[in-house]
Amino acid sequence: MNWTSRSQSIRCPPRNASINSLNPSGKVPILLDGNDAIIDSVAICQYLADKHGQCTFRAGTIERAHQDSFTQFATDDVESCLWTVSKHKFVLPEGLRVPAVKEACRYDFDRAIETLAKRLGSKNYVMGNTFTVPDLLLGHCGGWAESIGWTVNDAIVADYISRVRARPAFIGTYAARIQA
Ligand SMILES: N[C@@H](CCC(=O)N[C@@H](CS)C(=O)NCC(=O)O)C(=O)O
Numbered sequence: 001m002n003w004t005s006r007s008q009s010i011r012c013p014p015r016n017a018s019i020n021s022l023n024p025s026g027k028v029p030i031l032l033d034g035n036d037a038i039i040d041s042v043a044i045c046q047y048l049a050d051k052h053g054q055c056t057f058r059a060g061t062i063e064r065a066h067q068d069s070f071t072q073f074a075t076d077d078v079e080s081c082l083w084t085v086s087k088h089k090f091v092l093p094e095g096l097r098v099p100a101v102k103e104a105c106r107y108d109f110d111r112a113i114e115t116l117a118k119r120l121g122s123k124n125y126v127m128g129n130t131f132t133v134p135d136l137l138l139g140h141c142g143g144w145a146e147s148i149g150w151t152v153n154d155a156i157v158a159d160y161i162s163r164v165r166a167r168p169a170f171i172g173t174y175a176a177r178i179q180a
Contacts, residue, residue, distance in 0.1 A: 042075060045133050055132050063127065070119070070126045070134035077112035078141045081105040085148065109145070110153060117156040124163065131167070139164030 012019050015026035022030050022037040031038040031047070038044050049056035057063035085105045088097045116138070120126060125135045142161030145152060152158045164170065 042071060042133075042137065045136060046071070049133050055136065057127070057130070057132065067127055067132050067134060070132075071137065073112075073116070073119075074134050074137035074141065077115065078109065078138060079144075081109040081112065082141060082144045082148070082150075089148075106150065109150065113152055113154050113157050116160075117154045120156055120160055125160075131164075135164050139170065 010032075012028060014028050019028060019030065020026045023039045025039075027039070029039075029041055029044065031044040033047075038047055046056065050059070057067050082105075085102050088099060088101045123129075125131050126138070127134075139161060142152065143165060152161060
């Protein structure tokens with residue numbers, strides 16, 4: 001396989017030989033950049049933002065510290081609930097699945113949404129008027145929640161998620177993904 005193609009997206013199932021050679025966990029996604037392979041989706045997003053100087057504040061600034069705090073909040077407090085529920089629904093070996101975990105995850109998810117509403121206030125995006133990496137992650141989580149039938153029980157956060165997902169860049173990327 002030619003790893004040097006720059007704008008091509010290659011569909012590869014997890015744990016196949018090519019993936020295993022690039023990521024010891026066998027997990028996807030992987031960003032191929034020149035002869036390098038970057039693993040872990042948040043690192044990939046932040047790398048692309050830094051590299052292109054968009055959707056991010058500069059490392060070492062106070063704004064970046066707050067932005068990174070939102071990034072960690074998106075993964076630790078919001079995405080972890082969705083991921084745990086999904087793992088116990090269809091990812092883990094059947095014998096290890098605990099359906100009751102759903103209640104605890106939903107509880108934590110609602111708490112996270114409450115917190116996000118407070119942190120967001122009347123801002124357009126988590127960092128104000130500038131769209132940054134954590135908005136991308138939280139918008140993704142919003143779609144994920146909807147796909148498993150979880151309503152976002154807060155008008156501020158629900159509006160925010162709609163706003164993020166109504167951006168032309170999101171709509172274009174989503175359409176390209178469906179066609180791929
Ligand atoms: N920390 C990784 C996790 C990636 C991940 O869990 N990928 C799933 C697909 S969404 C996977 O490849 N699972 C295969 C496996 O667990 O073996 C990231 O954020 O990219």
